[in-house]
Amino acid sequence: MEDVKFNLKNSYFSSENPVLQVALDYGYLWEAEKTARIVHEEMRGLEYICEAGTPLIKNEGLKKVIPSLRNIVGYNTKIVADLKTMDTGAFEVELAYNAGADIVSIAGVSEKETIFSALEKAREYNVSLMIDTIGVENIRGRLEWIINKIKRHNLILEYHIPIDKQTSMQDFSLIKEIYDESGIIIAAAGGLDEHIIPRVVSYGAKICVVGGAITHPKNRTSRQALREIKKKIYL
Amino acid sequence: MEDVKFNLKNSYFSSENPVLQVALDYGYLWEAEKTARIVHEEMRGLEYICEAGTPLIKNEGLKKVIPSLRNIVGYNTKIVADLKTMDTGAFEVELAYNAGADIVSIAGVSEKETIFSALEKAREYNVSLMIDTIGVENIRGRLEWIINKIKRHNLILEYHIPIDKQTSMQDFSLIKEIYDESGIIIAAAGGLDEHIIPRVVSYGAKICVVGGAITHPKNRTSRQALREIKKKIYL
Numbered sequence: 001m002e003d004v005k006f007n008l009k010n011s012y013f014s015s016e017n018p019v020l021q022v023a024l025d026y027g028y029l030w031e032a033e034k035t036a037r038i039v040h041e042e043m044r045g046l047e048y049i050c051e052a053g054t055p056l057i058k059n060e061g062l063k064k065v066i067p068s069l070r071n072i073v074g075y076n077t078k079i080v081a082d083l084k085t086m087d088t089g090a091f092e093v094e095l096a097y098n099a100g101a102d103i104v105s106i107a108g109v110s111e112k113e114t115i116f117s118a119l120e121k122a123r124e125y126n127v128s129l130m131i132d133t134i135g136v137e138n139i140r141g142r143l144e145w146i147i148n149k150i151k152r153h154n155l156i157l158e159y160h161i162p163i164d165k166q167t168s169m170q171d172f173s174l175i176k177e178i179y180d181e182s183g184i185i186i187a188a189a190g191g192l193d194e195h196i197i198p199r200v201v202s203y204g205a206k207i208c209v210v211g212g213a214i215t216h217p218k219n220r221t222s223r224q225a226l227r228e229i230k231k232k233i234y235l
Numbered sequence: 236m237e238d239v240k241f242n243l244k245n246s247y248f249s250s251e252n253p254v255l256q257v258a259l260d261y262g263y264l265w266e267a268e269k270t271a272r273i274v275h276e277e278m279r280g281l282e283y284i285c286e287a288g289t290p291l292i293k294n295e296g297l298k299k300v301i302p303s304l305r306n307i308v309g310y311n312t313k314i315v316a317d318l319k320t321m322d323t324g325a326f327e328v329e330l331a332y333n334a335g336a337d338i339v340s341i342a343g344v345s346e347k348e349t350i351f352s353a354l355e356k357a358r359e360y361n362v363s364l365m366i367d368t369i370g371v372e373n374i375r376g377r378l379e380w381i382i383n384k385i386k387r388h389n390l391i392l393e394y395h396i397p398i399d400k401q402t403s404m405q406d407f408s409l410i411k412e413i414y415d416e417s418g419i420i421i422a423a424a425g426g427l428d429e430h431i432i433p434r435v436v437s438y439g440a441k442i443c444v445v446g447g448a449i450t451h452p453k454n455r456t457s458r459q460a461l462r463e464i465k466k467k468i469y470l
Contacts, residue, residue: 027326027329054322054327055330058297059334061295061296061299063295063296065296086289086367086370087399095290113399134345134346135321164322
């Protein structure tokens with residue numbers, strides 16, 4: 001697999017250090033905007049990614065959500081449209097691109113034709129594609145096919161433990177195996193907080209996706225949570 | 236499986252005859268509204284279902300799409316929010332319910348916890364759930380678990396061949412096997428037109444989901460296409 005290894009230096013991110021992705025997993029835009037402002041203030045001078053969550057997009061619409069978030073985070077921060085696309089891959093990438101997203105997520109479990117058409121369109125528009133592993137039974141098998149197919153496109157694997165399935169014992173160890181084998185950029189998602197982050201980073205995750213710990217914090221504010229989390233990613 | 240058989244007469248639909256579901260698979264609301272008006276006019280006096288397609292919802296948002304379509308179709312026509320939910324099942328059902336949808340689709344390939352939480356919420360709100368088979372490798376295995384779990388809830392199985400995978404040789408014969416075994420309400424989707432419809436109806440499909448043949452018709456208008464399709468469903 002050597003010849004298809006991703007070269008991070010020439011790739012999407014300006015550094016090899018891990019970055020934070022804040023998943024704005026709300027249903028309403030005003031909630032997302034409020035947290036996005038806090039996050040952007042706290043993250044001044046640091047590279048991070050702003051995620052428009054799936055329910056937020058479904059409820060409020062890409063057309064409204066992405067430009068509103070862009071107003072807050074500017075053009076130096078990438079915005080992910082977490083579409084988890086299941087069908088009409090090219091069409092959904094196009095809609096997200098038109099709305100102004102930099103990265104689009106697609107369901108890794110969708111048909112190969114869907115992933116392939118999304119990849120083609122993403123390449124055309126210079127949008128990055130994030131392959132979400134929810135529901136994928138054989139992640140390595142799927143990954144191998146994708147890497148063989150697309151070679152060096154800006155591709156991110158989102159190793160994702162669904163919110164509905166999160167427990168205190170999430171197992172992220174497959175990240176290490178996949179990273180060691182493929183060198184692909186891996187985003188770890190699923191109940192991450194300051195306690196879990198050091199582990200996924202040590203496994204090779206380059207993007208730490210944090211939702212609930214920041215958006216629905218317990219016994220602290222979003223800002224306080226973010227400050228603790230930040231310390232574990234930006235050393 | 237006898238004791239969990241669905242009784243169509245006491246169930247979602249007022250008749251045992253098949254009905255049309257028009258999938259408004261556009262990216263923009265103005266396109267969807269235009270076709271919805273034509274469909275509603277042509278379908279006067281007939282029971283049918285209006286579907287807000289996934290890309291339409293993602294681009295324009297449930298909050299805007301469902302009330303706009305309701306304005307056109309009124310309260311005697313059911314509206315499906317085709318969310319293809321992959322995570323946070325209960326939350327997405329709630330958002331769709333708040334927007335005014337009658338039926339919500341969920342990805343059959345999502346985690347059992349996601350399907351179960353969506354079902355619980357759907358039952359609470361008296362919303363019907365449509366389980367989409369995209370990406371499901373073992374449809375009968377999955378279906379058995381769901382039927383055992385939920386018994387007589389308003390459940391619809393959407394046997395779905397993704398748009399990205401459609402060819403002229405789509406195989407819908409599994410519908411017959413599933414229907415004969417379970418008696419569940421089956422919606423057939425994937426490139427349906429007036430030529431394919433008689434076959435899926437003979438297999439037992441109670442809902443014929445038609446998108447492209449009406450929304451992107453070739454060499455005829457949407458109205459002309461709908462008239463041909465109508466003849467094959469409402470005999």
